[in-house]
Amino acid sequence: EAGVAQSPRYKIIEKRQSVAFWCNPISGHATLYWYQQILGQGPKLLIQFQNNGVVDDSQLPKDRFSAERLKGVDSTLKIQPAKLEDSAVYLCASSPGTGGQPQHFGDGTRLSIL
């Protein structure tokens, strides 16, 4: 079974520029998550999709972050404009459903803001 795929693996941009990350979940997984992991911390949920609908985006900084999952499969997370504090690893995870099911993670995109 193929795991969660993410690209790019690394990205370096200057502050105020925009950036986009892509995620393809495990086949058949209805639920997709985007997390932000700052160095030395555990992952923090940014947004959760169930199929192509948003379940939880309470911790997504909506003035600069956006995400979509148009066909209920792959997803894109965008930051515009980027700030220095956005330097982090952005992880995508998926699970078959919700309600306590284990989540499986990709290797993330490491974002550095100059």
Add this chain to the structure above:
Amino acid sequence: QKEVEQDPGPLSVPEGAIVSLNCTYSNSAFQYFMWYRQYSRKGPELLMYTYSSGNKEDGRFTAQVDKSSKYISLFIRDSQPSDSATYLCAAYGSSNTGKLIFGQGTTLQVKP
């Protein structure tokens, strides 16, 4: 107070030692508990998954949950240098949102 707390370490042990990693949590609604292992520059990898209180064993790994004291533990027997990684505990409740709350992670180094 963070909902899930974990000592960041680092924890250094000799090869073959028994390792004990611990977390505490504050939300009594949490019912699902997980341990993830994260190697440098890789994503978290699910190690153990438990529901409610009790023990679960998988090879050299044992997960324990004590809901009465809100305490989560992971034991690694016969630790190997390949076990050197950051270990993240995580928990969530029974709501349909499935919002997983992570601890800070404990960095473990197993020395040959």
